Amino acid sequence: MSTALIRNPLVLAFLSILVILAAGEIISPGFARGDQISKLLTVSAILGIVAAGQCLVVIGGREGIDLSVGVMISLGAVLAGNVMSGSNGAIAPAFLVAGGATFLIGIVNGLGVTFLRIPPLVMTLGMTGVVQGGLTVITRGIPSGNAAPALMSFVNEPLFLGLPGILFIWALIGVLMWFLLRRTDLGYAIYAMGSNERAATLVGVPVRFIRVLLYGLSGLFAGITGVLVIGYTGNSFVSVGDQYMLLSIIAVVIGGVSLNGGTGNYFGVMLGAIALTLLQSVLTTLQLESWGRQLTFGVVLVLLMLLYGRSKRQRV
Amino acid sequence: MAPLLDVAGVAKRFGAVTALSDGALRVGTGEIHALLGANGSGKSTLCKIIAGAVARDAGVLQLHGADAVLKHPRDAERLGVGLFYQELSLVPQLTVADNIFLGHERTAPLGFLSARRKRADVTALISRFAPVLGDGFSPDVPVARLAADQRQIVEILKVLSRKPKLIIFDEATAALDRRQVAIFFDVLRELRAEGVSSIFISHRMDEIFAVSDRITVMRNGVTVASFATADTDQDAVVHAMVGDAPLRERIEHPRPANAAPARITLTSGTSRRLHGVSLSVGAGEILGLGGLQGQGQSVLLQGLFGAAPFTNGTIAIDGKPVPVRSPAAAVRHGVAYVSGDRGRDAALQGRSIFENIANATLVREKRRVFWPRQLKPRFEEALKQLNTKYASLDAPIGSLSGGNQQKVFIARWLATGAKVLLLDDPAKGVDLGAKADFFSLARGLAAEGAGIVFYASDDAELLSVCDRILVFNSGRITAELTGSTLTSFHLTKAAYGEAA
Numbered sequence: 116m117s118t119a120l121i122r123n124p125l126v127l128a129f130l131s132i133l134v135i136l137a138a139g140e141i142i143s144p145g146f147a148r149g150d151q152i153s154k155l156l157t158v159s160a161i162l163g164i165v166a167a168g169q170c171l172v173v174i175g176g177r178e179g180i181d182l183s184v185g186v187m188i189s190l191g192a193v194l195a196g197n198v199m200s201g202s203n204g205a206i207a208p209a210f211l212v213a214g215g216a217t218f219l220i221g222i223v224n225g226l227g228v229t230f231l232r233i234p235p236l237v238m239t240l241g242m243t244g245v246v247q248g249g250l251t252v253i254t255r256g257i258p259s260g261n262a263a264p265a266l267m268s269f270v271n272e273p274l275f276l277g278l279p280g281i282l283f284i285w286a287l288i289g290v291l292m293w294f295l296l297r298r299t300d301l302g303y304a305i306y307a308m309g310s311n312e313r314a315a316t317l318v319g320v321p322v323r324f325i326r327v328l329l330y331g332l333s334g335l336f337a338g339i340t341g342v343l344v345i346g347y348t349g350n351s352f353v354s355v356g357d358q359y360m361l362l363s364i365i366a367v368v369i370g371g372v373s374l375n376g377g378t379g380n381y382f383g384v385m386l387g388a389i390a391l392t393l394l395q396s397v398l399t400t401l402q403l404e405s406w407g408r409q410l411t412f413g414v415v416l417v418l419l420m421l422l423y424g425r426s427k428r429q430r431v
Numbered sequence: 432m433a434p435l436l437d438v439a440g441v442a443k444r445f446g447a448v449t450a451l452s453d454g455a456l457r458v459g460t461g462e463i464h465a466l467l468g469a470n471g472s473g474k475s476t477l478c479k480i481i482a483g484a485v486a487r488d489a490g491v492l493q494l495h496g497a498d499a500v501l502k503h504p505r506d507a508e509r510l511g512v513g514l515f516y517q518e519l520s521l522v523p524q525l526t527v528a529d530n531i532f533l534g535h536e537r538t539a540p541l542g543f544l545s546a547r548r549k550r551a552d553v554t555a556l557i558s559r560f561a562p563v564l565g566d567g568f569s570p571d572v573p574v575a576r577l578a579a580d581q582r583q584i585v586e587i588l589k590v591l592s593r594k595p596k597l598i599i600f601d602e603a604t605a606a607l608d609r610r611q612v613a614i615f616f617d618v619l620r621e622l623r624a625e626g627v628s629s630i631f632i633s634h635r636m637d638e639i640f641a642v643s644d645r646i647t648v649m650r651n652g653v654t655v656a657s658f659a660t661a662d663t664d665q666d667a668v669v670h671a672m673v674g675d676a677p678l679r680e681r682i683e684h685p686r687p688a689n690a691a692p693a694r695i696t697l698t699s700g701t702s703r704r705l706h707g708v709s710l711s712v713g714a715g716e717i718l719g720l721g722g723l724q725g726q727g728q729s730v731l732l733q734g735l736f737g738a739a740p741f742t743n744g745t746i747a748i749d750g751k752p753v754p755v756r757s758p759a760a761a762v763r764h765g766v767a768y769v770s771g772d773r774g775r776d777a778a779l780q781g782r783s784i785f786e787n788i789a790n791a792t793l794v795r796e797k798r799r800v801f802w803p804r805q806l807k808p809r810f811e812e813a814l815k816q817l818n819t820k821y822a823s824l825d826a827p828i829g830s831l832s833g834g835n836q837q838k839v840f841i842a843r844w845l846a847t848g849a850k851v852l853l854l855d856d857p858a859k860g861v862d863l864g865a866k867a868d869f870f871s872l873a874r875g876l877a878a879e880g881a882g883i884v885f886y887a888s889d890d891a892e893l894l895s896v897c898d899r900i901l902v903f904n905s906g907r908i909t910a911e912l913t914g915s916t917l918t919s920f921h922l923t924k925a926a927y928g929e930a931a
């Protein structure tokens with residue numbers, strides 16, 4: 116196989132999915148069974164949807180990254196749980212409230228990064244602290260809220276072709292992301308500003324407006340993910356979203372999106388989300404403690420950075 | 432007695448570019464020596480060699496009658512050479528006093544810093560410029576809070592504080608007003624009386640004749656003449672700078688009709704580096720912006736494009752006044768901007784040729800949703816007009832040579848059908864073939880009714896394609912060249928002319 120093919124992140128992500136599946140099947144026969152895979156894809160979808168926002172922010176460049184997605188998922192889950200309180204009629208309002216709140220928080224992130232020129236790492240980390248503190252005050256650290264039964268079955272029960280409804284939503288998001296990035300002026304502008312912000316400005320791209328919007332969208336995706344998380348677990352607690360901060364970034368990197376911005380696509384990120392979820396599941400099967408999983412994920416991220424970070428700068 | 436500085440046969444190459452092939456300069460003790468030459472004639476390189484900032488490839492350099500080994504600016508400093516940096520070398524966060532003594536701090540016994548000595552020395556230095564320092568100037572103010580002229584004075588004081596025997600002032604007066612220049616010249620004359628020599632580079636011919644004792648002229652990396660200022664005049668100096676230039680090759684074209692409507696008009700455009708500039712470009716006209724580098728030409732083009740909006744002034748496109756506060760507004764009014772610094776200003780590295788072209792079209796036509804196949808034929812046509820060599824629109828931009836990349840960045844505007852083209856030294860660093868393609872294209876676009884404003888750092892490029900040239904000096908238009916005055920003699924003379 117040629118090195119160019121190995122260097123292609125999509126090929127790499129796909130191969131790692133196959134390898135992890137095979138490894139899982141060897142360690143624990145039945146790992147790759149149909150219903151088991153459907154379950155794993157459901158978990159992948161939740162990670163994949165929050166990673167969609169992360170991916171947009173990273174492609175948009177200027178060291179774009181959103182560390183606040185974790186707490187925004189928690190916030191979305193807590194808000195949705197309290198709005199729904201187990202009632203099917205309140206599912207739509209739950210999405211509205213959770214998505215609206217996190218969208219606005221994302222916009223604040225975007226304004227800070229764009230107009231106050233606060234480094235994204237610092238801005239979104241600071242926002243993480245603020246939201247975390249706010250959540251603790253509101254919930255007093257006690258799990259609260261209940262998912263509506265219809266939402267839980269949408270996330271967990273087979274809907275069509277033996278697959279739960281959330282997977283169709285994820286597929287739809289995949290198509291929409293492709294359309295946004297490859298068929299609209301906004302998508303082209305995102306790549307342009309991620310590749311060279313000054314050049315993008317000089318062809319008339321409204322860079323500042325778009326950057327604020329990207330952080331808003333990342334918040335929105337995190338909020339939606341929060342609602343789906345409570346649909347998956349049934350109820351919500353303050354730290355339910357924490358793990359997604361690191362995972363969403365790793366999924367984006369596995370998917371071939373350069374942290375320098377301006378490259379990559381969401382299809383790769385979807386594969387990245389699946390590969391990472393499988394890895395997590397194998398590690399759980401191995402009965403690795405949470406610290407062991409964290410360590411593995413950290414190592415994976417660093418290895419990926421070494422692999423992709425070495426790609427040469429092209430001539431100007 | 433040997434001269435203070437004697438340089439002969441100095442050469443320097445940077446990669447494939449020969450910056451200096453036969454530089455010579457002889458400066459006596461207690462002499463103010465002006466060094467002149469067009470853009471790229473090698474005078475800055477020669478100065479950097481004398482100051483030890485650049486190592487020479489060949490040639491002799493004697494200071495105080497002995498061969499000087501200059502491996503580092505410190506070596507030159509030890510031999511009494513001080514260099515005023517054209518690119519300001521100050522640290523913005525430090526105070527005026529700290530900047531002046533940076534690197535040779537005033538010390539007390541045992542090596543402690545001495546605030547008292549620093550205070551005394553800085554007060555003595557500043558007193559010479561006291562009447563013209565302007566508001567808010569004090570030794571304790573951070574340099575970041577000073578205006579451009581005040582920073583330039585700090586830079587001058589920084590050089591003077593080292594008490595050199597030979598000072599190189601590269602464009603030291605660029606940001607100063609007349610009163611400040613007058614005092615600066617008095618300082619130079621006082622230094623001369625003390626036996627200190629200066630090498631003085633300026634883009635104002637009147638200043639050169641007012642202050643210098645001798646003038647040395649450089650052209651294309653060679654020292655071509657040296658005069659005693661008292662025995663020569665401006666025309667003789669300009670002739671030496673221009674040389675026996677062969678008659679320029681004009682790209683022949685029908686003259687635009689005088690009644691052609693104006694494509695773009697600027698009335699008293701003003702910004703930080705531009706003072707009330709008015710101009711008008713007709714349909715079918717190529718208007719050149721001449722003068723030495725950095726006299727406001729690029730600032731003007733970026734102002735017309737909305738990238739660095741004017742603080743004052745009005746822009747009209749096709750006779751209608753339009754607010755151009757952003758590049759997006761300019762693009763939607765059919766204005767295009769091509770920068771010569773394509774790596775910084777144009778290239779979307781890692782993206783395809785198609786994407787590098789598409790963004791401008793999407794902005795211009797406010798297309799929200801599109802399919803690439805709708806646009807590809809148009810983009811291919813634009814690239815063909817420029818004889819661009821590329822494999823496919825989907826190939827990455829980095830797969831092209833520099834000249835072909837620049838063609839892509841021009842094609843992005845051709846595809847928008849822009850009627851006003853602002854060209855900011857677009858042919859900088861591209862090969863001759865690509866240059867020829869640009870200029871015949873520019874003439875072709877003009878013939879189809881475009882209005883083109885063209886700045887080039889290379890005078891030959893301006894003279895070969897422009898119908899008219901406005902010459903800039905210190906943010907003002909100082910001359911307009913048309914018809915029989917479109918010669919390198921007039922262009923050079925006007926570039927060094929007095930600010931209007």
